[in-house]
Amino acid sequence: MSVDLNSTPLFFSELKETILPLSENEKKNSISFLNENKLPTTRNEAWKYTRLAKLGKSKFISSNSELESIDQYNIDPSATTLVFVNGFFSEELSSNDCPDNLTWSLLSQKNKIEETISDESEYFNCLNSAFLVEGVELNIADKAIMKNPIQIIHVLNGDAIISNFRIVVNAGKSSEASIITGFFSENGDSQFSNVISEINVAENAKLTMDKLQYETESTFHISTEKVKQARNSVFTINTATLNGGLVRNNVVVDVDGENCNTHMNGAYLLKNKQHVDNHTLVNHNVPNCDSFELYKGVMDDKSTAVFNGKVIVHKDAQKINAFQSNGNVLISDDATVNSKPELEIFADDVKCSHGSTTGQLDDEAIFYLQCRGLSKKSAHQLMVSAFIGEVLEKFENENVRTYINGLLKSRFNWDYVS
Amino acid sequence: MSKYTEDELAKDLEVQEYKYGFTTDIESDQAPIGLNEDIIRFISAKKEEPKWLLDIRLEAFEVWKGMVEPEWAHVQYTKPDFQAIRYYSAPKQSKKFESWDDVDEEMKITMKKLGISLEEQKRLTGTNVAVDFVMDSVSVGTSFKAKLKELGIIFCSFSEAVQDHPELVREHMGTVVPTKDNFYAALNSAVFTDGSFCYIPKGVRCPMELSTYFRINEGGTGQFERTLVIADKGSYVSYLEGCTAPQRDENQLHAAVVELIAKDDAEIKYSTVQNWYPGDKNGVGGIFNFVTKRGICGTNAKISWTQVETGSAVTWKYPSCILKGDNSIGEFFSVAVTNNFQQADTGTKMIHLGKNTKSTIISKGISAGKSHNSYRGLVQIHKNATNSRNFSQCDSLLMTDECGAHTYPYIECKNSSSKIEHEATTSKIGEDQIFYCLQRGISEEKAIGLIVNGYCKEVLNQLPMEFAVEAQKLLSISLEGSVG
Numbered sequence: 001m002s003v004d005l006n007s008t009p010l011f012f013s014e015l016k017e018t019i020l021p022l023s024e025n026e027k028k029n030s031i032s033f034l035n036e037n038k039l040p041t042t043r044n045e046a047w048k049y050t051r052l053a054k055l056g057k058s059k060f061i062s063s064n065s066e067l068e069s070i071d072q073y074n075i076d077p078s079a080t081t082l083v084f085v086n087g088f089f090s091e092e093l094s095s096n097d098c099p100d101n102l103t104w105s106l107l108s109q110k111n112k113i114e115e116t117i118s119d120e121s122e123y124f125n126c127l128n129s130a131f132l133v134e135g136v137e138l139n140i141a142d143k144a145i146m147k148n149p150i151q152i153i154h155v156l157n158g159d160a161i162i163s164n165f166r167i168v169v170n171a172g173k174s175s176e177a178s179i180i181t182g183f184f185s186e187n188g189d190s191q192f193s194n195v196i197s198e199i200n201v202a203e204n205a206k207l208t209m210d211k212l213q214y215e216t217e218s219t220f221h222i223s224t225e226k227v228k229q230a231r232n233s234v235f236t237i238n239t240a241t242l243n244g245g246l247v248r249n250n251v252v253v254d255v256d257g258e259n260c261n262t263h264m265n266g267a268y269l270l271k272n273k274q275h276v277d278n279h280t281l282v283n284h285n286v287p288n289c290d291s292f293e294l295y296k297g298v299m300d301d302k303s304t305a306v307f308n309g310k311v312i313v314h315k316d317a318q319k320i321n322a323f324q325s326n327g328n329v330l331i332s333d334d335a336t337v338n339s340k341p342e343l344e345i346f347a348d349d350v351k352c353s354h355g356s357t358t359g360q361l362d363d364e365a366i367f368y369l370q371c372r373g374l375s376k377k378s379a380h381q382l383m384v385s386a387f388i389g390e391v392l393e394k395f396e397n398e399n400v401r402t403y404i405n406g407l408l409k410s411r412f413n414w415d416y417v418s
Numbered sequence: 419m420s421k422y423t424e425d426e427l428a429k430d431l432e433v434q435e436y437k438y439g440f441t442t443d444i445e446s447d448q449a450p451i452g453l454n455e456d457i458i459r460f461i462s463a464k465k466e467e468p469k470w471l472l473d474i475r476l477e478a479f480e481v482w483k484g485m486v487e488p489e490w491a492h493v494q495y496t497k498p499d500f501q502a503i504r505y506y507s508a509p510k511q512s513k514k515f516e517s518w519d520d521v522d523e524e525m526k527i528t529m530k531k532l533g534i535s536l537e538e539q540k541r542l543t544g545t546n547v548a549v550d551f552v553m554d555s556v557s558v559g560t561s562f563k564a565k566l567k568e569l570g571i572i573f574c575s576f577s578e579a580v581q582d583h584p585e586l587v588r589e590h591m592g593t594v595v596p597t598k599d600n601f602y603a604a605l606n607s608a609v610f611t612d613g614s615f616c617y618i619p620k621g622v623r624c625p626m627e628l629s630t631y632f633r634i635n636e637g638g639t640g641q642f643e644r645t646l647v648i649a650d651k652g653s654y655v656s657y658l659e660g661c662t663a664p665q666r667d668e669n670q671l672h673a674a675v676v677e678l679i680a681k682d683d684a685e686i687k688y689s690t691v692q693n694w695y696p697g698d699k700n701g702v703g704g705i706f707n708f709v710t711k712r713g714i715c716g717t718n719a720k721i722s723w724t725q726v727e728t729g730s731a732v733t734w735k736y737p738s739c740i741l742k743g744d745n746s747i748g749e750f751f752s753v754a755v756t757n758n759f760q761q762a763d764t765g766t767k768m769i770h771l772g773k774n775t776k777s778t779i780i781s782k783g784i785s786a787g788k789s790h791n792s793y794r795g796l797v798q799i800h801k802n803a804t805n806s807r808n809f810s811q812c813d814s815l816l817m818t819d820e821c822g823a824h825t826y827p828y829i830e831c832k833n834s835s836s837k838i839e840h841e842a843t844t845s846k847i848g849e850d851q852i853f854y855c856l857q858r859g860i861s862e863e864k865a866i867g868l869i870v871n872g873y874c875k876e877v878l879n880q881l882p883m884e885f886a887v888e889a890q891k892l893l894s895i896s897l898e899g900s901v902g
Contacts, residue, residue, distance in 0.1 A: 045490070049830075316819065330834035333801065339829040341840070348816035348846045358799075358831045358838040 018132040030126035049338040051278045051307040060162035064088040074121035076399035079151035081391040087133040087163030100394030101144030106133035142172035149178040156185035165198040171205040185215040187239040195223040201233040202297040203299040208236040215244045224250040231257025266295040270303035277306035284313045293324040299335035324354035381414040488628040491763035492792040505609045529630035550591030572617040578613035594677040602673040613644035629658040643674040649684035653690035656687040678713030683721040694729035702760025704731025719745035724880040726889040727754040728896040741775035748777040751877040755896045765795035770803040779810040786817035792824040799831045804817035806836040814844040833889035867894040
């Protein structure tokens with residue numbers, strides 16, 4: 001079975017079906033889904049505010065490429081680093097040594113890739129399965145306390161490059177680890193990264209993911225993090241979206257064990273014509289869990305931000321505390337924000353809340369700062385720093401924070417003072 | 419409000435089943451069952467309508483035929499068979515009534531059972547309330563007409579307005595809710611039988627609360643009401659709408675359209691208490707309530723929606739405000755109670771177009787039994803709506819572990835000088851609060867009534883006096899037997 005090029009968008013035309021050892025079922029289902037369905041439109045509730053027409057009209061190629069160095073992308077120099085260029089593994093640029101309690105393998109070298117937890121009725125999941133070029137599986141040993149983070153750097157290099165890439169993380173029982181993912185692009189226009197991360201957090205494990213997105217303004221980025229949490233586990237994902245043309249982040253967390261904590265934080269600073277869409281979904285399937293969500297963004301020029309946070313408390317999942325908060329600041333009159341915080345509650349003994357605000361920087365506070373000798377510009381920067389800082393503080397790794405600060409400086413020409 | 423004592427509540431709670439479940443036996447003048455062009459022509463001819471209105475109906479019907487029922491709401495129900503509904507049924511009457519003394523004795527008793535007899539209303543309020551009583555599809559009595567006439571206020575049934583003030587109806591009908599707006603609005607535009615019409619002239623402050631009581635009476639009759647309220651420049655009107663329906667096993671459909679037009683500097687306050695038959699404890703029967711309500715504000719105008727929703731098996735209702743004029747204000751206050759197998763998907767839309775427009779949304783949902791209660795709201799600030807302001811608060815209270823409470827707010831902002839705040843909470847009724855009441859000798863049932871009334875106070879306070887009392891009673895009755 002192969003992809004029918006007549007009925008699918010242009011961008012399939014140059015692509016080859018995956019040669020990775022995915023299960024036959026997954027391959028078959030994803031290809032038939034792509035043949036039967038079109039790119040989601042704004043009539044689809046999940047894509048209500050994000051138009052993919054431009055993506056559908058673009059042509060992409062998948063090809064390997066080499067980079068001279070990744071110094072500028074080395075977010076945390078102390079980390080074990082794995083580098084992927086256009087989705088393909090780059091051995092020279094990756095770390096040679098690997099900590100004892102971590103084993104990792106490329107998906108292309110495996111005999112069989114386990115039936116995934118991905119969603120077979122989601123367009124970009126199927127796209128990923130059908131054209132997967134490479135992926136990496138990280139296994140963190142039981143009881144391992146990882147001192148240094150593991151860093152996955154994904155760089156797009158060249159014109160019209162597509163990368164269908166996958167990350168699998170298995171955090172063993174009672175382990176503690178932190179993973180950094182960084183997405184960058186260079187030397188080219190109209191690139192597309194479509195990434196799926198599958199994350200299994202075992203009992204008592206504690207896993208933190210810091211995700212940095214800094215691709216160019218002509219790049220499409222669609223990524224999905226699918227997380228499964230077993231009992232007593234703690235999972236944190238911090239996302240910083242500082243550049244990228246059309247960015248869509250899906251975070252789906254299934255809380256399957258009791259006494260879990262889930263933290264989701266996101267910061268997005270946009271300018272020009274950027275479009276950033278953050279979708280989160282927390283499924284509280286079992287009682288006695290807490291989830292916290294904080295997403296904040298600042299929109300300038302003609303940028304658009306979308307936030308859709310959903311918390312579902314399933315039947316009999318009592319004693320759930322779920323808090324969700326979204327704050328937006330519009331700096332320009334041409335900027336747009338669409339916020340949709342949702343709650344679906346099927347249990348009664350819960351405390352759930354969400355809040356969403358949209359506004360601007362407080363004129364009086366700016367006036368106050370100007371009175372004290374700050375220029376209007378630096379007063380603005382200070383205010384934005386304070387606003388977005390609440391999220392950036394959630395990045396516990398100091399190296400990551402320093403790196404973010406560097407990106408902010410180069411893109412927005414100002415310092416985030418932490 | 420304070421006159422309503424615990425004893426009364428206890429008495430109300432004894433009434434286990436739906437207390438308004440009875441049928442009045444009045445001979446009907448009916449159209450055949452089903453829907454086609456001939457039926458629409460029949461309705462139009464029956465009401466001696468001008469051609470332009472028939473054309474609107476036929477056009478709406480054409481559009482409707484090409485539409486599909488919306489499925490996005492968080493409700494599940496068996497779709498009504500639109501060919502199995504009788505679209506016209508009018509109580510046979512020989513004359514119109516000038517005053518309440520002339521009204522049919524049987525009808526008076528009906529009204530008494532509904533608790534809306536004029537005497538009671540007078541006693542309750544000490545003021546005069548004009549009631550345009552809609553029984554099935556035709557208004558049978560309009561009171562206080564004379565008094566309102568003095569001020570130039572027109573308050574009559576929709577069909578009378580079509581006869582007497584066609585220019586007003588023609589100019590405004592369909593300007594807020596176009597016939598093509600949605601499935602049910604199109605259906606309503608095609609087959610509406612009657613409703614209320616209200617016009618307040620320039621600068622007039624309507625001295626009394628205008629009130630319409632709807633009542634679905636004939637079995638198997640879908641009721642398609644059409645309400646049009648026009649407040650001309652600088653005028654004020656407070657409009658009440660309340661509903662009760664007799665007990666029926668088959669599902670009845672109600673697809674009303676309400677259009678409010680508040681011209682420059684005008685204010686409309688629209689209050690609803692909705693208590694239609696919600697179906698029995700097993701979820702059998704009950705009314706389907708698919709309503710399109712929308713208002714448009716001119717410069718400095720204000721529209722305020724207040725609703726208390728306790729009835730209907732399925733509710734699909736989003737009273738909205740289009741804040742077109744600069745400095746206009748939209749408000750939405752809602753209490754929605756669902757029990758047993760009831761489902762409600764309700765909320766509001768605030769469309770900010772003008773500068774300095776303000777909107778407030780306070781929504782309180784209470785779910786009990788196996789019901790589902792959703793808030794779905796849209797706040798949309800357009801590019802030119804500078805300095806707009808919205809505040810939304812949606813709280814949900816859960817009574818049992820089998821019910822559901824959902825919140826789907828849509829917040830869209832395209833303007834950098836506007837402020838939007840939205841917050842929502844979902845929680846259980848406070849155990850410590852119930853415990854406190856129990857300790858002081860208040861039964862659990864009463865304690866819940868007390869807590870729920872306190873929880874809803876913000877909204878109930880917005881209701882006119884005579885409705886507030888009824889609404890409090892309704893809340894307690896609706897939640898009877900729902901202790902989780």
